[in-house]
Amino acid sequence: MMGKISGSAALAMRILAFAALVASAASSQGRALQAMPPMMSMAPMMSMAPAPGMMAPMTFMQPALPYPYAATEPFIDARTNTIHFTKHLATYYTNLNTAASTNSSLAMMKLDALIPALNMGTPKVIRNNAGGIFNHLIFFKTLMMPTAMSNSTNNTMLPEDIAKAIDASFGNFTAFSKNMTDTALGVFGSGWAWLTYNPKTKALAVEPTANQDNPLSSSLGYSGNTPLVGIDVWEHAYYLKHQNVRAAYIKDWFMVVNWPQVSANYKAAMGGDLNSLITYASA
Structure with a gap:
């Protein structure tokens, strides 16, 4: 009979078994994980593996929503906001932290550097979940309470700088809103209009992205432009209230856009400050 296996030897065996499982899973999909740029290498880093019985470190931390879940009623309902923020977005955080x-x-990267660096070789677990976090942080940060609007259409809430920029690029707000609406309606399946x-x-x-991709990810075939505000047209964003009527959801989304925040995002984008797009004020 062999003697008892030491704790360190047992840990090493578990690590080797895990590595073999990962390799087997990649093979069953018909390909191994593709290589990424050096700063995003997916080579296993044993020093980062949590000790037995311990949870994985929370590298990426979800902020608190800066307003009540019911703040966007009646246009976007409280139940949708609650599930959207505490379930869907939270799951992206869990998955990215596991990776x-x-x-x-990956653990040392910040989202504002990670999203522009995504490419066709990025493992989907990173591409989907990092993108999901970045996109949703912009989405929720650019919503507001409808009671803070100055009129029923929300059009006069635009600060002067973003209003002038919209007029210069689209002709007027009406033309912009039609472009944004048509783009959101034209997304096949799940995705975004930005x-x-x-x-x-x-x-x-105005441009669309598929799934949880972001315009910043030029190596994925997108423009490389900086997103200021986006409409989430995944069904989880609107199905509880609007069911399959995406057009009604988009109309309601326009009623709760936080245009002062979009203006702040515009200033940040002009200064190349991507982190400000997703940074939330402390509760």
Whole structure:
């Protein structure tokens, strides 16, 4: 009979078994995880693996929603906001933190650097969940309480700078809102419609992305523009209240856009400050 296996030897065996399981899973999908740029290498980092019985470190921390879940009623309902923020967004955080717990390069990255660096070789667990976090942080940060509006259409809530930029790029707010609406309606399946800022031309644009992709991810085939505000057209964003009527949801979304925050995002984008887009004030 062999003697008892030491604690360190047992840990090493578990690590090797886990590595073998990961390799087997990748093989069953017909390909291994593709290589990423050096700063995003997915090579297993054993120093980052949590000790037995301990939870993975929370590298990416979800902020608190800066307003009550019912704040956007009656246009976006409280139940949708609650499930959207505490279930869907929270799951993206859990999944990304799990990936970061075994990869030191990912664990050391910030979202504002990670999203522009995503490419076709990025493992889907990172691409989908990092994108989901970044996109949703912008989405929730750019909503507001309808009682704070100055009129029933929300159009006069636009600060002067973003109003002028919209007029210069689209002609007027009506043309912009139609462009944004048509783009959101045209997303097949799940995705987003974005108002973006082009740092080269200084102009605004409207563009769609699929799933949880973001316009910043130029290596995924997108523009590289900076998102200012976006409409989430995944069904989880509207199905409880609006069912399959996406057009009604989009109309209601326009009623609760926080245009002062969009203006702040516009200023941040002009200054190249991506982190400000997703930074929430302390509760």
